[in-house]
Amino acid sequence: MDLRPYRDALALPGLRPLLLVAILARVPVAATAVVMTLHVLDLGHRYFAAGLVGAAMTAGSALGAPLLGRLVDRRGIRPMLLLTTAVSALFWVTAPVLPYPVLLGAAFVGGLLTLPVFSVVRQSIAALVPPPQRRQAYALDSMSVELSFMVGPAGAVALATSFSPTLTMYGVGGGTVLAGLILLVLDPPTRARDEETTPVQPLPRRQWLTPRLIGLLAGGAASTLVIAGTDVAVVAVLRDAGQVDWTGVVLALWASYSLVGGFTYGALSRPMPSLILTVVLGLVTIPVGLGSGEWWLLALVLLPSGALTAPTIAATADAVSRLVPTSVRGEAMGLHGSAMVVGVAIGAPLTGAVIDASAPAWGFAATGLLGALIALAVLPTELRHQRSAAVSGTTVTLTAASTPDSAPVRPSIWTSESVSTGGSIGRSSPPSVDTARKRAR
Numbered sequence: 001m002d003l004r005p006y007r008d009a010l011a012l013p014g015l016r017p018l019l020l021v022a023i024l025a026r027v028p029v030a031a032t033a034v035v036m037t038l039h040v041l042d043l044g045h046r047y048f049a050a051g052l053v054g055a056a057m058t059a060g061s062a063l064g065a066p067l068l069g070r071l072v073d074r075r076g077i078r079p080m081l082l083l084t085t086a087v088s089a090l091f092w093v094t095a096p097v098l099p100y101p102v103l104l105g106a107a108f109v110g111g112l113l114t115l116p117v118f119s120v121v122r123q124s125i126a127a128l129v130p131p132p133q134r135r136q137a138y139a140l141d142s143m144s145v146e147l148s149f150m151v152g153p154a155g156a157v158a159l160a161t162s163f164s165p166t167l168t169m170y171g172v173g174g175g176t177v178l179a180g181l182i183l184l185v186l187d188p189p190t191r192a193r194d195e196e197t198t199p200v201q202p203l204p205r206r207q208w209l210t211p212r213l214i215g216l217l218a219g220g221a222a223s224t225l226v227i228a229g230t231d232v233a234v235v236a237v238l239r240d241a242g243q244v245d246w247t248g249v250v251l252a253l254w255a256s257y258s259l260v261g262g263f264t265y266g267a268l269s270r271p272m273p274s275l276i277l278t279v280v281l282g283l284v285t286i287p288v289g290l291g292s293g294e295w296w297l298l299a300l301v302l303l304p305s306g307a308l309t310a311p312t313i314a315a316t317a318d319a320v321s322r323l324v325p326t327s328v329r330g331e332a333m334g335l336h337g338s339a340m341v342v343g344v345a346i347g348a349p350l351t352g353a354v355i356d357a358s359a360p361a362w363g364f365a366a367t368g369l370l371g372a373l374i375a376l377a378v379l380p381t382e383l384r385h386q387r388s389a390a391v392s393g394t395t396v397t398l399t400a401a402s403t404p405d406s407a408p409v410r411p412s413i414w415t416s417e418s419v420s421t422g423g424s425i426g427r428s429s430p431p432s433v434d435t436a437r438k439r440a441r
Contacts, residue, residue, distance in 0.1 A: 006266060009136040014128050014189070021182055022121040023144045028175030029117055030152025032057070035172050036107070038156075038165040043100060051349075053107045058345045060111025062338040068116050069123070069334025073327060077120065077190050085180030087113040092173020096166045115180050118145075119337040123330055124188035126321035138318045139266030142310035146258045154248070191326055208324050208332070212385055215378030216323065217339040219275045220316040222374035224343030226282050227309055229351035229367025230254075234302075236352075236360035237292040246295035253299045257306025265311035273386075274315035275379045281308040282372025289361025305368075313340075347371075 010016055033054055040050035071080045091110035098106055121141060129137040160168040234254070238247050265271055272280075284304040291301035317336060324332040350370070351363040 003267065005133065005136045006140070009129060009133045009140070012129055012133070012137075015125070015137060017186060018121060018124055018128065018188055019140055019144055021179075021186055022117065022141065023148055025115075025117045025121075025179035025183065026145060026148035027152040027155070028172045028179065029115075030149040031156035031168075031172050031175075034153045035156045035160065035165060035168045038160045039096065039169055040100070040103075042165045045100060049100065053104055055345065056104055056107040057111035057114070058341055060108040061114050061116075062111075062341040062345070064112035064114065065116050065119055065337040065341070066331050066334035068113075069119055069330035069332070070328075072120075072123070072190055072330035078184065078187065081115075081120075081180055081184050084113050084115045085177055085184070088115050088173070088180060089177045092169065092176060095173070096169045115176055115183075116334065116337060117179060117183075118340070119330070119333045120183065120188065122317045122321065122336070123190050123333040125317075126329060126333075127189040127192050130192075131322060134318050134321065135271060135314070136266040138314040138321075139262045139310065141317070142314040143259050143262040145313070146255045146262070146310060150252060150255050190330060203325060203328055205328075208328055210323075211381050213320065213323055213332070215381045216274060216316060216319050217335055218378045219278045219375045220313075220320075220336060221339040221343035221346075222371040223278045223281060223309075223312045223316065224340045225347035225350075225374070226278075226285050226305075226343075226367050226371035228344040228347030229363060229371075230285055230288070230302075230305060232348050232351040233289070233355065233360060233363030233367070234298065236355045236363060237289065237298060238295060240360045241292060241295070243295045250295055250299045250302070254302045254306040254309075257303050258309040261307030262310025262314060264307075265314060271311070271315065273382065274312065274319050275375050275382050277308060277312040277315050278375035279372050279379065281305060281312050282368045282370070282375065284308065285368030285371070286365045288364040288368070292361045 036053055036057070037050040040053055068080050068084065071083075087110065091106060095103060095106060095110070122138070125134065125137045125141060156168055156172065159171060231251070234250055235244075235247055238244050238250065288298070288301050288305060291297040291299075317333075320332055320336045321329065347367055351367050354366040355363045
């Protein structure tokens with residue numbers, strides 16, 4: 001396995017500190033759902049009430065992410081970080097003492113203006129990393145997500161059981177505010193040096209929110225639907241088998257498979273497109289329930305789906321970052337984050353409903369099948385684009401080859417480079433026409 005692509009990516013200025021901050025900043029985000037559930041239960045309410053609070057935060061964040069991304073596109077990243085850090089501080093200081101009905105409304109507002117760590121990091125990666133190296137950078141980013149989610153929930157549970165859920169809430173809030181302050185100091189770029197450095201009026205959505213982009217976002221939602229459903233089904237299967245004590249071990253192994261898969265994906269010379277990865281992720285998840293008899297067997301059959309988790313997320317983020325113009329990249333990455341949140345919001349309750357109506361093992365089959373079907377439904381749009389791009393790229397190359405030696409061939413060379421890097425495929429405009437747009441893709 002060639003590790004040079006990773007070394008080259010990590011050698012880029014600014015990428016290492018960004019990934020390190022991303023791991024630290026996502027730990028409190030990963031712990032939020034667990035600590036909020038424990039707090040609501042500690043107030044004397046049941047799991048349904050706790051789920052409503054989580055749903056309110058999820059709905060708020062899904063709506064807020066593209067709006068905050070648009071704010072970054074218009075005003076830059078600092079105003080957005082100042083706003084969300086201040087709102088996060090206010091929410092987490094007051095949330096532990098709010099009565100439940102007020103907490104429910106505050107959770108929506110807190111989610112709407114929550115610190116968009118995932119979108120910020122992925123947008124900054126697109127600015128820091130040239131297109132040929134973005135796959136490795138996004139693979140590293142997906143692996144950092146796995147590390148954060150391995151630490152965050154477990155740490156929240158340990159702190160809540162050792163001290164109190166209220167103290168844990170203050171800890172999560174403090175970590176969120178600290179993450180916002182660190183990002184303010186780091187001031188990660190949202191545009192590359194050769195792109196425009198001043199915020200501009202974003203393009204109308206109809207010019208960049210294309211069927212292809214919508215299909216990629218749907219595929220991203222399908223991937224997190226499968227992942228969230230698997231998470232719920234693992235817990236249900238082990239509880240049904242009387243092996244709930246092994247849940248942490250199985251989930252940790254599943255996350256470790258994802259780390260290995262993400263690392264391998266970044267080192268491949270010819271990776272699969274994101275939608276095909278989502279289809280395969282869904283298909284290999286369907287039979288996982290066959291390993292429901294023993295915890296070690298379940299951990300073993302989770303290997304294929306775990307190995308595809310980080311690559312699928314990385315491929316989707318990479319594809320979205322390449323497809324949109326620079327001036328709307330913040331909003332587009334916000335939509336990407338919203339799509340991921342929507343997938344989680346659908347996958348977890350859907351799996352629970354299937355399990356309640358049948359058996360725990362069927363939770364894997366239901367979410368895996370639905371995720372694969374969603375990706376298959378939008379895959380033809382992507383395949384048509386790929387076929388069109390291949391034909392257009394070949395035609396332009398042949399035309400350039402037939403020109404006299406003295407004729408300028410830069411436009412055809414640019415098109416060939418775009419094909420090889422997944423950029424503005426099939427367009428023969430010279431770089432001087434729209435350098436920033438080519439770079440964004």
